[in-house]
Amino acid sequence: MAAAFDFKKEYKDLYLPKTKPMLIDVPAMTFIAVAGSGNPNEENGDYTEALGLLYAFSFTVKMAKMGDWQPKGYFDYVVPPLEGLWWGGGFDGRRIEDKDALNWVSMIRQPDFVTSEVHRWAREQVAAKKPGLDVGRARLVRFAEGPCAQIMHKGPYDDEPATVAALEEFVRTTGRAEDIADPPSAEALMDMLDADGGVPSVRLHHEIYLGDPRRTKPENLRTVLRHPVRPASA
Template sequence: MPKTKPALIQVPKMNFIMVDGAGDPNTSEEYKQALELLYGLSYSIKMSKMGGNAPEGYFEYVVPPLEGLWWTEGLPFDGVNVKDKSKFLWTSMIRQPEFVSEDVFEQAKAELAKKKPHLDLSRARFAVWEEGLCAQVMHKGPYDDEPATIEKLDSFIEDSGLVCDISEKRQHHEIYLSDPRKAAPEKLKTVIRHPVRKGE
């Protein structure tokens, strides 16, 4: 929960379920299915205790928010420089608790396959990901208004003597704290996070 004033953060290793895809998230069927996969698997793990097969180390928790990494072919995307959303490449993901392992993930896939056989579960993957040093800021309002917030984030990075490190390996990152289906556009809260490194 960062503030609207940018700050640095060292992001440690965390567990995620991820789904990769392409296209405009507002219109893409691929994106819609990715979210169905992510939430279906995340809630299968959370509710595993109800079936008496809770993983070792299980504890009560709230399913974390949806997150997204965004980029485009051949052009690092900084949240500003691409207007045609159909060109987006993305990884949608939801963080998982520490007790979730590859085995727990595979068990969740098997459970979800029984309930929703139409889903292509091969698209989902389990990953342990360490994002490293980043700068982040809270954006409040519509997604299309993000460039002004990103400009503030870029100024902070430069003033800190750091360099934005968006590349093929490190992407523009958004964490969606609000559900756009329920919240008015002006009430949306989105964490914007950019990878950084020390200047040369």
């Protein structure tokens, strides 16, 4: 029996960078995404609800293999890790002045066979099984990040500033500059990503969570930190 396709293992350059910074050109990918704002640490808050919706959708699609209907082109796979785009709240990549003013888009990558038809089917399934979730917030988006610098952060999330500083210094030494462009709101970004035609670019602070803080000691957490870059003279 063939092993389930694991995006982390097949695309190590995207998901398993070293603790030494590196440059990467990030291609277009498909995500199920939920936008929101506010403190992600709020108990039973909006962020927690968003994660519940993302995982409900993602595992519904994955487990289609057990039902009477499978998407065209379906293959068995490991659900990719949770990711997040962050801005606002005085956040500069290192420090956050006001977590209550943060904007975020939380997302989980989907296989390319997840089309708008599959998205509608999965939302119907989730709505039937979990009527308390607002499935309308789960949007299927596709975007590219293009030229970026990234690094693996090991340890607690609160220790990320030192790793971000190392990433920023690396960017400078390569003759590049960070190219972060904050949208006005999370919903405005989602509207841009949801627009028909083309593959938009996203230029934000990006985190990929390879460890589950509920089950992993803080010192053992691994988080990919990714920043978009451009030539310093551009």
